[in-house]
Each structure stands twice: as structure tokens, then as C-alpha cells.
Amino acid sequence: MSDCIFCKIIDGSIPSNKVYEDDKVVAFHDINPLAKVHILVVPKCHIESADHIDAGNSDFVKHVFEVIPGIAKDAGVTDNYQVVNNCGEKAGQTVKHLHFHILSNK
Numbered sequence: 001m002s003d004c005i006f007c008k009i010i011d012g013s014i015p016s017n018k019v020y021e022d023d024k025v026v027a028f029h030d031i032n033p034l035a036k037v038h039i040l041v042v043p044k045c046h047i048e049s050a051d052h053i054d055a056g057n058s059d060f061v062k063h064v065f066e067v068i069p070g071i072a073k074d075a076g077v078t079d080n081y082q083v084v085n086n087c088g089e090k091a092g093q094t095v096k097h098l099h100f101h102i103l104s105n106k
């Protein structure tokens with residue numbers, strides 16, 4: 001998606017402070033942190049929101065959840081963090097590319 005901020009972060013045309021990357025997922029520090037640890041975990045597939053997950057793209061979502069424990073551990077949290085998704089503008093979603101917030105005050 002040419003106008004998607006997170007697609008641009010994925011393709012490198014917008015810089016980010018990355019903490020993890022593989023072929024399916026990228027994770028980077030939120031530009032406006034709401035907690036001591038605030039990392040966004042983003043599938044490398046443009047899925048508009050959690051409401052758009054289906055059998056054709058769920059491998060990316062599965063992988064997100066497989067890598068979250070390691071990303072959290074590297075950030076210094078293991079059993080004291082939130083994984084948050086806002087689905088839809090009315091629920092606070094501002095970037096229309098599926099992402100999961102890892103939040104912790106440790």
C-alpha cells in the first residue's frame with residue numbers, strides 16, 4: 001500500500017528504530033511511547049486490521065505471536081507486559097496496517 005506508514009517502514013523508505021526483523025515480521029520502538037517499553041510488532045503483509053485476518057494471511061499473524069516472547073525478552077520483560085491491538089478507528093486504531101503493541105513499565 002503506497003500510502004501506508006508501516007509498509008514504508010517495512011520497505012525502508014521511512015526510518016525506524018528496529019529491534020527485530022525476519023522475513024515475515026518487523027518490530028520497532030513506537031515513536032510516541034506510552035510505557036517504558038513500547039514496541040510495535042508488524043507483519044510484513046499489508047493487513048488493514050485484526051478484522052481483516054483470514055486464512056490467506058494468518059500465517060503472518062501466527063508468526064507475530066511466535067516472535068513476541070523473544071522480542072519481549074530482549075526488551076527486558078518476560079512475564080509483565082501487555083500485547084494490545086486496536087481494531088478500527090473507533091477503538092483507537094490510527095495506522096491501518098495490523099500491528100500489536102508490546103507495552104510494559106517493567
Ligand code: 5GP
Binds near residue numbers: 095
Ligand atoms: P494505533 O493507534 O493504530 O493502535 O497505533 C499506532 C501507533 O503507531 C501509535 O502508537 C503511534 O505512536 C505509532 N506510530 C505512528 N507513526 C509512526 C512512525 O512513523 N514510526 C513509529 N515508530 N511509530 C509510529
Ligand code: ZN
Binds near residue numbers: 096
Ligand atoms: Zn501497510
